[in-house]
Amino acid sequence: MQVAYITHADCMRHEMGDRHPEAPARLAAIHDHLLFKGLLDHMAVHEAPLATQEQLARAHTRRHVRDTLAASPIEGHVQVDPDTQMNAHTVRAALRAAGAVVLATDLVLQGEVTSAFCCVRPPGHHAERDAAMGFCFFNNAAVGIRHATDVHGLQRVALIDFDVHHGNGSQDILRDDRRVLMCSTYETDLYPFAVDVAGDNMVNIGLPARSGSAAFREAVSSHWLPALDRFAPELVVISAGFDGHREDDMGNLGLVDADYAWVTRQIADVARRHCGGRIVSTLEGGYAVAALARCVAGHVGVLVGAD
Ligand SMILES: [Zn+2]
Numbered sequence: 552m553q554v555a556y557i558t559h560a561d562c563m564r565h566e567m568g569d570r571h572p573e574a575p576a577r578l579a580a581i582h583d584h585l586l587f588k589g590l591l592d593h594m595a596v597h598e599a600p601l602a603t604q605e606q607l608a609r610a611h612t613r614r615h616v617r618d619t620l621a622a623s624p625i626e627g628h629v630q631v632d633p634d635t636q637m638n639a640h641t642v643r644a645a646l647r648a649a650g651a652v653v654l655a656t657d658l659v660l661q662g663e664v665t666s667a668f669c670c671v672r673p674p675g676h677h678a679e680r681d682a683a684m685g686f687c688f689f690n691n692a693a694v695g696i697r698h699a700t701d702v703h704g705l706q707r708v709a710l711i712d713f714d715v716h717h718g719n720g721s722q723d724i725l726r727d728d729r730r731v732l733m734c735s736t737y738e739t740d741l742y743p744f745a746v747d748v749a750g751d752n753m754v755n756i757g758l759p760a761r762s763g764s765a766a767f768r769e770a771v772s773s774h775w776l777p778a779l780d781r782f783a784p785e786l787v788v789i790s791a792g793f794d795g796h797r798e799d800d801m802g803n804l805g806l807v808d809a810d811y812a813w814v815t816r817q818i819a820d821v822a823r824r825h826c827g828g829r830i831v832s833t834l835e836g837g838y839a840v841a842a843l844a845r846c847v848a849g850h851v852g853v854l855v856g857a858d
Contacts, residue, residue, distance in 0.1 A: 554855045555658050555667035556594040558582070559647040562671050564640035568628065571636075572801070572838040573672065573686040581670055581834075584844035585851060593855045595664055599651035599671060601643070602694060606653055609697035610690050610724050612681045619645070619688055632684045645673055645688040648833075652695030652788075655831040659786065660703045666822075666830035666854045668791075670847075674835040676718035676790045677743060685716070685743060691833050692790045693724040699786050700730045709734065709784035709821075711775065713814055714792020714835045715802030717745035717755065721790065726750045732782040734775040736767060738795065738802045754778045760803035764810050767795070771814055779821045787822045787830045793837030793846040801838050808842070812849035819853055830854065 563575040585591045607616045622629055623642040630636050648671035655667035675692055677685030692710060699705045710725065712718040712735035722745075725731045732752050737745070739757040748755035756770040779787075793811060795804035822828045832850065837843035 553665045554594045554851070555597055555655060555664045556585070556591060556670060557597045557599050557651040557655055557667060558670040559599040559651070561640060561643045561647045562599070565644035565673060566638055567636040567686075573674070576840055577837065577843060578670055578672060580840040580844040581847045584848050588848045588852070590848060590851050590855060597654060597658070599647040599669070600654055601646040602649035602653055602689070606694055606698060607649060607689055609701050610680065610693040615681045615683070619683060631688075635683060635686050641673070641688065647671060648673055648675065649689045649691045649694040652691045652831060652833050653698045655833070656695045656699050656703070656786070659829050659831055660699065665828045667832065668851050668854060669831070669833040671834055674792070675833070676712060676714060676721050676792070676835050677716070678720040679723040684720070687720060690720045690724055692788050693721050695831055695833070696725065696731060696788055705785045706730055707732070707782055707785050709779055709782060709787045710790065711735070711787060711818055712790035712792070712835070713795070714790055715795035715799070715804055716742055716792070716836060717748060717757075718790055719743045719745055722748065722750070722753060722755070726753060728752065732778060732784065734778060736770050738804050741802055758804060761805055763805045764807060767804065767806055767810055768813065771817055776817060776821065780824070783825045784821070785826050785829070787818060787826065789818060789830060789832035790835045791832045791850060792835030793843050796837070796839060796842045796846060798839040798842040799837065801836060808845050808849055811846040812853055815850045815853040
């Protein structure tokens, strides 16, 4: 068992209304497709623990942690931002999602597995140090990264984000943290309408709508890979968002299934060259559930070496 699969039933209980695209059906589709493809047979399945307030506070303000926990409704929904709501189960789901990445980091850094995929929701990469936004409450990837640096003492952790939306929250938390290199691609002129994406430890490549596969791969090859090789990460964390797929209405990059398997292979090669293949991947976006399930299977397939 070289790859961990970390999830929890609580992540299915958070929902933001019948018509909201960030829905429990996303996780169900992924789980069913991984089973169908036989991939779960090759993975060590773990239940996600609840993240502690101490773990969350490495990436967020104490106020944000406290206010989020306190906002939980007993029934119905409370609105957090125009796109984001909480139900009675949201807090536990958000704590499981962040806790999954903490556990994944422990399993990988303790050598129990080579890599891990966290099949969790809510996603995290829009959650800033002091704010929930864009379907996200806690920044799962950043909480895991800070666990790796602050608890395990790592000096170089790479964060790779191929979600169609810019990971503004991850940038907000990790910018100027010299122990972290963030590499992303995202669609320009799309939520969260990022304009200030530069920074010494940031390689954020904006791509216009309808860029397609070739431009995406060129951005990865020309910008991410040389920066990653110079950085020589001790661990690679992936904010794995699949909403740049051409079947997904959230964006218009026009990527296809093969692009997600390709980029995963590039990342896996970086991880093999520098850190014994150590990868922690966590689900971000991806709302066309059939395409999402196929692309996650392609992504996980590379991790388990079944590709
Ligand atoms: Zn997204």
